[in-house]
Amino acid sequence: MDALLAVDAGGTKCEALLVGPDGALLGWGLCRAEDPTSGTSWGGKGRSKESTLSALRRALGEHRPASLTVSGLGRWDVPELAQPYTPGEVHAVPVAEWDAPLALAGVDWGVVVLSGTGAFVHGAAPDGERLHLDSLGPLLGDYGSGSMIGWMALRAVARHHWSPRHETALTEAVGAVLGIDVHEKGLGRLVDFAHKPHDRAVVAQLARYVDEAARAGDAVAGRILAEAAAAQAEVVRDVVDRLALAEVAFPLVAAGSVATRSALYWAHLCAAVAGFAPRAEPVVPAGPQVLGTALRALGRIGLEHWRERLRAEVLAASPRDAD
Amino acid sequence: MDALLAVDAGGTKCEALLVGPDGALLGWGLCRAEDPTSGTSWGGKGRSKESTLSALRRALGEHRPASLTVSGLGRWDVPELAQPYTPGEVHAVPVAEWDAPLALAGVDWGVVVLSGTGAFVHGAAPDGERLHLDSLGPLLGDYGSGSMIGWMALRAVARHHWSPRHETALTEAVGAVLGIDVHEKGLGRLVDFAHKPHDRAVVAQLARYVDEAARAGDAVAGRILAEAAAAQAEVVRDVVDRLALAEVAFPLVAAGSVATRSALYWAHLCAAVAGFAPRAEPVVPAGPQVLGTALRALGRIGLEHWRERLRAEVLAASPRDAD
Structure with a gap:
């Protein structure tokens, strides 16, 4: 070579x-x-x-x-x-x-939790058995992905004006990123945007603004991250159950921009996983x-x-x- | 005339x-x-x-x-x-x-809860004030609609095989309606289906099978109906808050095939509404x-x-x- x-x-x-x-x-x-x-x-x-x-x-x-x-x-x-x-x-x-991600974490087996633009959970058991779940795309799955978080952000922005309890800093951020003023009669433009086909990156890129807003204390953004993390934790649960890892100490390896960069997302996900796999050992590889x-x-x-x-x-x- | x-x-x-x-x-x-x-x-x-x-x-x-x-x-x-x-x-x-729907219910004012293919909540206060929320389409809103329920059904089917806790009778029903065998390597065809553009009626028609399955005791279908109803009840809450109807006796009028035909959906929705508008009077007009x-x-x-x-x-x- x-x-x-x-x-x-x-x-x-x-x-x-x-x-x-x-x-x-x-x-x-x-x-x-x-x-x-x-x-x-x-x-x-x-x-x-x-x-x-x-x-x-x-x-x-x-x-x-x-x-x-x-x-x-x-x-x-x-x-x-x-x-x-x-x-x-x-x-x-x-x-x-x-x-x-397993190589990056320096391990040979474990559970990989990828949340980037898309999402999947991949389990590699110590006995060599493997199980890959999700990668279903943003409409059918990709639980916890940047795409899922991005769509949740768009829906949050769409109802910002319905009631004070839906107000969110995401409206400003999403408007700026997508170039849509949703404050003044911009909702129609958001509906138009939602119904046009877009490259997956366009909606997924909103995830980082959700993380920023959540860290700054925005309640709506915080709930989006918590809900997305809970959704992916459910997929982890399926993998843990089927590979019989519930009582095993195994590396839980983060991969993809959301899982490795949103500390809030990862904290929510790890807390949920601890509920059914208490010996899971979270790793966010450098x-x-x-x-x-x-x-x-x-x-x-x-x-x-x-x-x-x-x-x-x-x-x-x-x-x-x-x- | x-x-x-x-x-x-x-x-x-x-x-x-x-x-x-x-x-x-x-x-x-x-x-x-x-x-x-x-x-x-x-x-x-x-x-x-x-x-x-x-x-x-x-x-x-x-x-x-x-x-x-x-x-x-x-x-x-x-x-x-x-x-x-x-x-x-x-x-x-x-x-x-x-x-x-107000005319059908024989009333001049009240809160209309439409859940059909799409969804909205329309409030007509006794003082003539009006507020219309949602009608945002299946990607940004339509909370509680047949479209929302249909997409939830597709997602449920897509993860049917992940774990026994996700097994649902919807897989059989959705497969038959859409002509997709999701039991044997059919998941790819479901992903293809999800990514093609469809008339709204195609996905929305699945709502009636969700209702059927829920009535027959399917837990996954039951949760879908409960979740969709809770989502639309949140929209009702915004209308009730903004029209100051929380303490008022008002007709809560069902409209659209889901709200008027799924007794389970309507029961979930009314129970949620009773939590913030205890004097709401549910009406399903004939x-x-x-x-x-x-x-x-x-x-x-x-x-x-x-x-x-x-x-x-x-x-x-x-x-x-x-x-």
């Missing part, structure tokens, strides 16, 4: 790391939803071809490795997209979206999800001894406020 | 009554979503031009009145659609969707909504003395299981 390209393509952003054969961090690339070079796709902006290409190019920089190992799921055509950037062969080492992908890929191709170097370099570079 | 044509165009069906100048019931026409002559529209099948025309033609039958008075809202072009069926003039007497439209229109054009005749004739004809 001349270089490893780890890719994390999510609903809202695409992130890529370029790693040398000795675990050195060679490059890092991020393309967020707000980036003018980002594209749009059914699964969300981060999974578009344009976003992936932007992240890939930025991670490669001037590097043109003689051969490239590509890892990560989310976009199955990344090896093909990478081909023009290397004179040699491109190999694929698939790393599932649920394995990267570092971006794409690092987990790279760590797992290094293990797969026999370079596990370089994992700690890569982890140290990425955490030291403290890449920035990725989401 | 030679004849009055009252029209009730809802999300799922369009219904029309033809009334003589002496209050006699001359004709009745219904076009349901399942009717092959029904059309489709943004607001639901009942509001399509095709459905309206079918109901109109069926109500007219062989009658070709020399002049026609058309009443009802929901489709603003009904007078124009009726023009080819009368040699004379067509007059319009608008009757709002919230006034028909007869179809379109009768309310005709009654109100007769009053508006000075023929109020024929209202009781029309009411008696329609109730005696007991037109059938309209929804």
